[in-house]
Amino acid sequence: xxxxxxxxxxxxxxxxxxxxxxxxxxxxxxxxxxxxxxxxxxxxxxxxxxxxxxxxxxxxxxxxxxxxxxxxxxxxxxxxxxxxxxxxxxxxxxxxxxxxxxxxxxxxxxxxxxxxxxxxxxxxxxxxxxxxxxxxxxxxxxxxxxxxxxxxxxxxxxxxxxxxxxxxxxxxxxxxxxx
Amino acid sequence: xxxxxxxxxxxxxxxxxxxxxxxxxxxxxxxxxxxxxxxxxxxxxxxxxxxxxxxxxxxxxxxxxxxxxxxxxxxxxxxxxxxxxxxxxxxxxxxxxxxxxxxxxxxxxxxxxxxxxxxxxxxxxxxxxxxxxxxxxxxxxxxxxxxxxxxxxxxxxxxxxxxxxxxxxxxxxxxxxxx
DNA sequence: TCTTGACTTCAAGTTCACTTGAACTTGTAT
DNA sequence: ATACAAGTTCAAGTGAACTTGAAGTCAAGA
Numbered sequence: 001x002x003x004x005x006x007x008x009x010x011x012x013x014x015x016x017x018x019x020x021x022x023x024x025x026x027x028x029x030x031x032x033x034x035x036x037x038x039x040x041x042x043x044x045x046x047x048x049x050x051x052x053x054x055x056x057x058x059x060x061x062x063x064x065x066x067x068x069x070x071x072x073x074x075x076x077x078x079x080x081x082x083x084x085x086x087x088x089x090x091x092x093x094x095x096x097x098x099x100x101x102x103x104x105x106x107x108x109x110x111x112x113x114x115x116x117x118x119x120x121x122x123x124x125x126x127x128x129x130x131x132x133x134x135x136x137x138x139x140x141x142x143x144x145x146x147x148x149x150x151x152x153x154x155x156x157x158x159x160x161x162x163x164x165x166x167x168x169x170x171x172x173x174x175x176x177x178x179x
Numbered sequence: 180x181x182x183x184x185x186x187x188x189x190x191x192x193x194x195x196x197x198x199x200x201x202x203x204x205x206x207x208x209x210x211x212x213x214x215x216x217x218x219x220x221x222x223x224x225x226x227x228x229x230x231x232x233x234x235x236x237x238x239x240x241x242x243x244x245x246x247x248x249x250x251x252x253x254x255x256x257x258x259x260x261x262x263x264x265x266x267x268x269x270x271x272x273x274x275x276x277x278x279x280x281x282x283x284x285x286x287x288x289x290x291x292x293x294x295x296x297x298x299x300x301x302x303x304x305x306x307x308x309x310x311x312x313x314x315x316x317x318x319x320x321x322x323x324x325x326x327x328x329x330x331x332x333x334x335x336x337x338x339x340x341x342x343x344x345x346x347x348x349x350x351x352x353x354x355x356x357x358x
Numbered sequence: 359t360c361t362t363g364a365c366t367t368c369a370a371g372t373t374c375a376c377t378t379g380a381a382c383t384t385g386t387a388t
Numbered sequence: 389a390t391a392c393a394a395g396t397t398c399a400a401g402t403g404a405a406c407t408t409g410a411a412g413t414c415a416a417g418a
Contacts, residue, residue: 008394018395019377027375037384039395059284063375088288095285099278105238106274109267159194187364197365198407206405216414218365242405 004033004041014050021050029053029067045078052087059095183212183220193229200229208232208246224257231266238274 011018024030025040030049032040049070056066069087073079190197203209204219209228211219228249235245248266252258 006395017377020375022396023376035384035395037395039384055284055288057375059281059288092285092288095281095288099281099285102238102274102278102281105234106271106278109234109238109271109274159192185364196407199405201366202406216365217367218414236405 004043007040010042010046014047016050024053027063027067029070059091183222186219189221189225193226195229203232206242206246208242208249238270
């Protein structure tokens with residue numbers, strides 16, 4: 001009893017739509033065997049993979065990133081607890097980073113913008129993440145953090161986006177320079 | 180000396196591309212006067228609004244939400260420190276919520292998925308946020324959290340997406356039920 | 359006068375993570 | 389035999405947040 005599951009079974013159990021499952025397969029995130037009819041048949045362990053995908057999206061990874069992570073799993077055998085635990089650890093670190101950034105942002109919010117001193121040259125915020133990696137259009141949100149210097153312009157002196165990118169901290173109180 | 184600024188001045192100082200500034204204006208997030216030539220002229224306090232928009236995006240609000248928040252600002256006078264402080268306070272609360280959710284997710288990650296017990300009916304995760312609000316296609320990310328039950332399917336019994344939605348906590352250790 | 363550069367509008371393109379629809383085949387129940 | 393659900397592929401649509409490109413206007417300098 002290998003007990004392979006149909007796509008609608010998997011969909012019901014995981015809560016992920018069939019169309020999404022096909023999409024994930026197309027993207028190489030999950031795999032299926034085929035019945036003689038051409039219909040998909042999934043081994044049970046695919047549920048774990050799907051759970052991980054759903055989970056990863058909630059913590060803010062893109063499907064491409066999820067694919068990279070899942071690519072580190074063994075392909076010759078069914079991944080076991082320690083395989084998954086390894087990924088979990090890595091993701092935990094990312095969640096920690098994001099939490100830290102949000103805490104910094106909150107600090108800037110109440111302590112800097114909130115107080116009225118958004119002088120852009122006096123008041124500085126957030127974190128030093130690797131920005132300026134992507135190009136082109138699109139939304140680009142990662143963990144609620146834009147993937148690229150939000151509508152980036154300018155390559156001269158200091159401005160808000162650059163400060164958000166470089167992760168400076170608010171300096172002392174403030175002096176209400178700009179409006 | 181009212182000192183109105185051109186769009187490229189604003190772009191340089193804020194780090195936001197001119198095209199994005201026009202887009203924000205079209206969306207009603209910022210406003211401009213026009214010079215005789217038809218060119219945009221911005222009063223200085225628009226920089227503060229832009230900073231807020233950039234900031235809000237980093238904490239994960241959509242432009243529509245930003246618009247609602249900015250809509251609460253006084254329109255008859257230039258918003259002052261206390262006006263901004265009020266918004267800041269509200270946003271702080273949202274940031275706190277998101278931090279709390281990420282902490283829950285991290286707990287589920289190491290304690291639940293990581294340990295190997297993703298049995299879907301034994302192991303449950305995350306938070307009780309208002310899901311199932313949007314319909315249709317698209318990415319839908321809010322704070323790195325999907326705006327809708329990630330590719331939602333199923334309306335029957337328990338599944339992962341529903342649990343992520345209902346915010347149950349992992350039960351004790353685990354019993355490795357599903358693969 | 360001519361060019362250059364900064365600006366304008368408007369339409370269409372881009373990414374991501376899917377969904378939706380059309381057209382067709384298979385499996386199961388009556 | 390016939391209906392109907394459930395599966396298949398493939399192309400095109402969707403929303404967010406912009407960008408890019410085309411085509412034109414306007415002001416200043418050589």
